[in-house]
Amino acid sequence: xxxxxxxxxxAGQRLDRFVAKNLPLLPPALLQKYIRLKRVKVNGKGSKxxxxxxxxDVLQLYINDEFFDxxxxxxxxxxxxxxxxxxVYEDENLLLVDKRPGLVVHADETEKVNTxxxxxxxxxxxxxxxxxxxxxxxxxxxxxxxDRNTGGIxxxxxxxxTLRVLNExxxxxxxxxxxxxxxxxxxxxxxGKIEGFLLKDEGKKQVAFYRRPVPGGKSAATxxxxxxxxxxxxxxxxxxxxxxxxxIRVSMAEIGCPLLGDGKYGNxxxxxxxHETRQALYAYKLGFAFPTDAGVLNYLRGREFTVEDVPxxxxxxxxxxxx
Numbered sequence: 001x002x003x004x005x006x007x008x009x010x011a012g013q014r015l016d017r018f019v020a021k022n023l024p025l026l027p028p029a030l031l032q033k034y035i036r037l038k039r040v041k042v043n044g045k046g047s048k049x050x051x052x053x054x055x056x057d058v059l060q061l062y063i064n065d066e067f068f069d070x071x072x073x074x075x076x077x078x079x080x081x082x083x084x085x086x087x088v089y090e091d092e093n094l095l096l097v098d099k100r101p102g103l104v105v106h107a108d109e110t111e112k113v114n115t116x117x118x119x120x121x122x123x124x125x126x127x128x129x130x131x132x133x134x135x136x137x138x139x140x141x142x143x144x145x146x147d148r149n150t151g152g153i154x155x156x157x158x159x160x161x162t163l164r165v166l167n168e169x170x171x172x173x174x175x176x177x178x179x180x181x182x183x184x185x186x187x188x189x190x191x192g193k194i195e196g197f198l199l200k201d202e203g204k205k206q207v208a209f210y211r212r213p214v215p216g217g218k219s220a221a222t223x224x225x226x227x228x229x230x231x232x233x234x235x236x237x238x239x240x241x242x243x244x245x246x247x248i249r250v251s252m253a254e255i256g257c258p259l260l261g262d263g264k265y266g267n268x269x270x271x272x273x274x275h276e277t278r279q280a281l282y283a284y285k286l287g288f289a290f291p292t293d294a295g296v297l298n299y300l301r302g303r304e305f306t307v308e309d310v311p312x313x314x315x316x317x318x319x320x321x322x323x
Contacts, residue, residue: 002068006057015042016049019061026067027081034063066132074139075132076113077121085119088153088305093296094166095120095140095156096286098307101278104148117142120156129158143167147246149261152179152283153307165295169288170243176287176304179238179248182280182312183257184270186234190226194251195219198244206264207246209254220244222251228317232270233260235317249279260312280312 010018019040020031031040038046039062042053053059069075086098097120099105105116121140124130130140143155143166157163169175197210197217210217221241228235234257238248246265252258253265260266261276271277288294290301 002061002063002065004059004061006053006055006059008055011053011055013053014049015040015047015051015053015059018053019059023061023063023067024071025069025075025078026063027079029081039063073107073112076107077118077125079113080118080122083119083123083126085123086307088307093158093162094143095158096305097154097156098309099146099151099154101149101151101311105142105145105154116154117156124158138163143170146283147279149278150281150283151307151311152281153286153305154283155286161296165297169290169294169297172292173241174289174291174294176285176289177240177243177283178285178287179240180282180284180310180313181236181238181248181252182260182316183234183236183252184232184260184267185257186229187224187226187236187252187255187257192224194222194224194255196251196254198247198250200245207244207250209250218242218244220247220251222248224252230317233316235313248281282307282310282312284310 004022006018016031016035020026020028023031032049034040035047035049041047041060042051042057044060066075066078086100088096088098090096097116099116103114103116104111107115117140121130124140125132132139138160141157141163143157143163146152146154155166157166197213198207198220199210199214199217200207219242223239223241225237226234227237236252236257238252240247249259249262249265253262258266260274260280261271262279263271263277266279284307285304287304288297288300288302290298294301
């Protein structure tokens with residue numbers, strides 16, 4: 001419990017607005033709940049949210065210490081009252097979360113609070129599986145990233161050992177990641193392997209594909225398989241053999257079948273025709289191959305997890321069997 005004394009410059013303010021101003025990390029909905037539960041008292045008594053404060057009033061705040069901290073990037077998860085997560089799988093070591101298109105995984109210049117990692121940390125904090133004041137050396141962390149406009153499975157580690165193991169396995173390519181996408185055009189041949197070299201232009205935030213090695217270019221290999229074609233659109237499954245920035249988007253565009261909705265590498269005419277503004281790409285399947293020892297995660301060896309609800313598959317290929 002903490003106490004705040006109202007000075008003359010704060011007199012006349014509403015109770016809820018005064019507390020909100022002094023505890024910016026406390027979500028508004030949670031503040032109203034605390035007032036109703038009388039965890040916010042004025043001079044030792046419960047009060048209404050719109051009560052006007054007087055100079056000399058003493059507020060007793062029965063609120064977790066974390067909410068009294070100053071807002072920083074690492075504690076903004078406290079601002080999320082109701083975490084929204086599509087949990088594919090969870091155990092004591094990790095979370096597999098279905099990230100929906102439009103959500104950023106980490107804070108960037110456009111969004112600080114509504115991020116995937118903040119929702120995950122808020123979820124674990126509210127479950128009392130993690131307390132930032134007790135865990136000085138570790139905070140739940142993401143093991144992989146997905147672009148804002150791409151959806152799919154993201155792995156979150158709940159402890160340092162899980163993060164270490166998964167980082168090693170990702171570097172060793174011992175996790176099998178499969179994507180679904182909708183392309184404009186029919187891949188020829190319908191199944192194959194796209195190999196080349198990708199060179200990123202940091203200024204334009206765009207990647208170029210080259211068939212031969214180029215200075216600064218990184219090798220890229222993608223397996224693809226056409227699952228269905230309807231008109232000019234094809235449903236394609238891609239499996240990454242390397243993990244490069246924009247790899248699937250650039251590689252499919254290179255063979256003349258850009259992703260529907262892709263604003264960087266796609267077909268603008270087709271995107272406007274179908275009213276798509278986000279690339280139709282989804283990391284829908286994750287397999288823990290683990291041909292070598294995985295330590296605390298050995299129990300996951302051979303397991304595979306799939307997201308069944310892929311929005312663009314239902315929209316354009318709703319009557320075909322799911323792959």
